[in-house]
Amino acid sequence: MHSKNEGVLLIIGGNEDKAGDCTILKKFVELAGERKARIAILTTATELPEEVGREYQTIFNQLGAEQVDIIHIADRLQASEKQIGHSFAEYTGIFFTGGDQLRLTSILGGSTVNQEIVAGFKRGAVIAGTSAGASVMSQIMIVGGDSSETPKKSSISLAQGMGLLECVVIDQHFAQRGRINRLLAIVAQNPNVLGIGIDEDTALLVKGNKCSVIGSQTVTIVDGRAILHSNISESSRFEALAITNVKLHILPYGFGFDLCTRIPYEKDR
């Protein structure tokens, strides 16, 4: 079991469609209970919380959810207060906007709000996040790093994420920002970690060990378990890495992936 419990994660690679079919956001509302959904939008990651929060609120309302709260938590004091004007217990869907993943973890990490989110997930709520909000889902989180470079140690910058998903590392805006090399370098550090790169307007839906891809682009899976050579321990920070025998899967809509067996499969569309 990679995800710790019965909740569902909807991990979005950023820049999801908000004007057309809204495939991904519609799926979020559906999973949260449609008309009966009780949705919280967490705007902590962004520096435009009012604007971004209201945009998602409008969309979720249009997609049929009646109760959609925007929750602005801008500092640790707010995150740690017992009363933030909302009880998280009631939410069936929690949505993290994009922005800066380090804002999310540095403000929410270890707080009451963080605990309530994890508790909500354990109760079966759907937790969705886009862009920075996607990165925080895993135990280890990519903070930054040069993407258009040969893999090397200097392209790795990690922090602890929210830990809703174990043994994976998530990258977003993946193909669009050419981020495979930083993901390869992270996987080479410990091939037990599965690399998941999610393209824009694409999401990975995770329930237990089963994942499925939705949206218009693809999810790249970097499986390093079979790596034979890796010089990452002895290489210097700026030296080019050697990594051999990485297994790669490119999965569009209609494909699933088992986090436990690490095997992709085609689903009934």
Place this chain on the structure above:
Amino acid sequence: MHSKNEGVLLIIGGNEDKAGDCTILKKFVELAGERKARIAILTTATELPEEVGREYQTIFNQLGAEQVDIIHIADRLQASEKQIGHSFAEYTGIFFTGGDQLRLTSILGGSTVNQEIVAGFKRGAVIAGTSAGASVMSQIMIVGGDSSETPKKSSISLAQGMGLLECVVIDQHFAQRGRINRLLAIVAQNPNVLGIGIDEDTALLVKGNKCSVIGSQTVTIVDGRAILHSNISESSRFEALAITNVKLHILPYGFGFDLCTRIPYEKDR
């Protein structure tokens, strides 16, 4: 046997060091015979033939080669003339500058010059090319294609290359321009083709089936032979591709690769 004969190919990912150690260009001069080298610089790919040609001429002279000719062939008439003022038979090293690979093939393809280059290669000359000059080496050649995108058919644009290397496709400026997805799409079309992505200031030295990496960055090998799923035949031009079970190797200086067995190995440095 992938390469057809006894010549050596030095396939450079572009932007090779010209001011410092000149590792790659020095290797070219060494392979061509050092002081006894007879080098031809073919400037057909570039639109700045005088400038680019003279820059390489100066460097090759500084690196110890005495006879370095710049050969400007700007159209098919020149390429097909029996006499272009030079007999290719004497050259021990032929260097293709960067520029546009379609200029190279559309001007040289099927010409006398082309035949003389292949003949030179068969006699044992070293054929080097950087950037566009690298792309033309293989039988199928990448002409263009969007690189910062999810793999899809529309990201593939191919033409026939000079064919000095069979069953591979070469991409250059690889990590720097985030080109893995277009290479994956090409390999998915026919997994018998081995994808070789060469970073800037990096080169693959090929002799028979044996390759070695030199330079400061890495060579990415995309081996699709084990691909299980691929929807490339039924997908539409702009649909995201599914490709599973691709094997990937990232090889820096000190690593070798066997084109026949498709196995990477560490060399004595």
